[in-house]
Amino acid sequence: MNRKSRPLPACVCAGLVLVAIIGAGHPARTARAQADFEGIWNYNVPLSTLARTASELGLTPAGQADWDQYDPQDDPLFRCIMPGVPRGITDPYLLEIIQQDHQIVMLREYFHQVRRIYLDGREAPENWPLSMSGYSTGRWEGETLVVMTTHLSPDNAMNIQGHPFSGEEDTYVIERYTRIGDELKMEAVIHDPTFYEAPHVIEFGWDLAPDAEIWTYECDPRFGDFMIEADPPQTGTDP
Numbered sequence: 501m502n503r504k505s506r507p508l509p510a511c512v513c514a515g516l517v518l519v520a521i522i523g524a525g526h527p528a529r530t531a532r533a534q535a536d537f538e539g540i541w542n543y544n545v546p547l548s549t550l551a552r553t554a555s556e557l558g559l560t561p562a563g564q565a566d567w568d569q570y571d572p573q574d575d576p577l578f579r580c581i582m583p584g585v586p587r588g589i590t591d592p593y594l595l596e597i598i599q600q601d602h603q604i605v606m607l608r609e610y611f612h613q614v615r616r617i618y619l620d621g622r623e624a625p626e627n628w629p630l631s632m633s634g635y636s637t638g639r640w641e642g643e644t645l646v647v648m649t650t651h652l653s654p655d656n657a658m659n660i661q662g663h664p665f666s667g668e669e670d671t672y673v674i675e676r677y678t679r680i681g682d683e684l685k686m687e688a689v690i691h692d693p694t695f696y697e698a699p700h701v702i703e704f705g706w707d708l709a710p711d712a713e714i715w716t717y718e719c720d721p722r723f724g725d726f727m728i729e730a731d732p733p734q735t736g737t738d739p
Contacts, residue, residue, distance in 0.1 A: 534640055534642055534643045535640075535643040535644075535645070535678070535679050536599065536679070537597045537599050537604065537645065537677065537679060537684060538597055538598065538599045539596070539597060539708055539709075539710060540594055540595070540596045540597075540708075540709050540710065540712045540713075540714065541594070541595045541596070541597065541684050541706030541707065541708060541709060542594055542595075542706055542707050542709040542712060543590075543591075543592050543593070543595075543704070543705070543706050544683070544705050544706060544707045545590075545703070545704050545705050547590070547592055547660060550590055550659060550660060550702065550704075551660075551661060552659065552661070552663070552700075554567055554663065557658070557663060557696060557700060558696055558697040558698055559663075559664075559695060559696060559697070560693075560694065560695055560696060560697055562666070562694055562695060563664055563666070563692075563694070563695030563696055566664040566666075566695065567663060567664055570662060570664065572662060575657075575662055576632075576655055578721065579721055580611075580719035580720070580721050581632070581655070582610070582611035582613050582632055582633075583610075583611070583632070583656075583657070584613075584631070584632025584633045584634070584652070584653065584655075584656050585615075585632070585633055585634050585636075585649050585652060585656065585673055586652075586656065586657075586658060586659070586665070586673050586688060586690045586702070587656060587657040587658065587659060587660060587665075588608070588610065588611075588613065588632075588633075589673075589675065589686070589688055589702070589704065590659075590660065590702060590704045591608060591610040592610075593608060593609040593610035593717070594608070594609040594709065594712055594714055594715075595607070595608055595609075595706060596608075596609075596714055601619070602618070602619055602620045603616050603617060603618050603619055603620070604616075604617040604619065604638065604645070605617075607714065609714045609715060609717055610717060611717060611719065612717055613633070615633050615636060616636065617636040617637065617638040617645075617647050618636065618637050618638065619637075619638050619639065619640075622637060623637065624637060624650050624651060628651045629651070630651050630652065630653040630654070630667060631651065631652070631653055632652075632653050632655065632656060633649075634649040634650055634651045634652040634653075634673075635649065635650055635651045636648070636649040643678060643679065644676055644677065644678045645675075645676070645677040645678075646674065646675070646676050647673075647674070647675040647676075647677070648672060648673070648674055649672060649673045649675070650671075650672045652665070652667055652671055652672070652673070653667050654666060654667025654668075655667070658690060658692070658695075658696075658700060659700075659702070664695050665690075665692055665695065666692050666694035666695045668692070668694045670691070670693060670694070671690075671691060671692045671693075671694070672691050673688055673689070673690050673691070674688070674689045674691070675687070675688045675689075676688075682707060682708040683705055683706070683707055683708070684705060684706045684707075684708070685703075685704075685705045686702075686703070686704045686705065686706075687701065687702070687703050688701070688702040688703075688704070689701050689702075690702070
């Protein structure tokens, strides 16, 4: 049976045009993954090995001035604000990775963080708002995943000790993930020329934990008040 074609409604046409425009903004240049990161991973690096003093980090005068004013009681974690990037990439909780051709999704048990790393060739939008996790794009170099994160909030910290992070336009983080057997290794290079004389390098790792489960993480801001009262930290000093 022949049917006469009918013109599409205006709203449908507009929708098709919008989809075309959006699709044109993110060209499909996805590179096939050379390594399998899928699964749940458990950290295998003692956090004590990540500790650095301000002198070891090489603060600029602006960075030192910010560190001198640092008050640990203002730590966003005490207000149940997730740590983000770069501080949160070394949190001692389970990490689940969902791997797709066009993106990698990292689900962290800590604060229920969800991070998307786009692999479709897009660039970070210029008008993207600053956030704790920023905007991450990635590419494959052989079996290594290389991730660049920009648009990072100045509310972030450099590391678990709370050293400052400027969040200026020229700050960014480059992470390199490589799987060796059942171990996932990461090297992160943090660029913050406003506060640091040279890029800061972090090395971290996880073991594959196929039987592990992501649990519910509950954050109670009253716990932060308890910790401060029990052990008042010193302002602007390294432990």
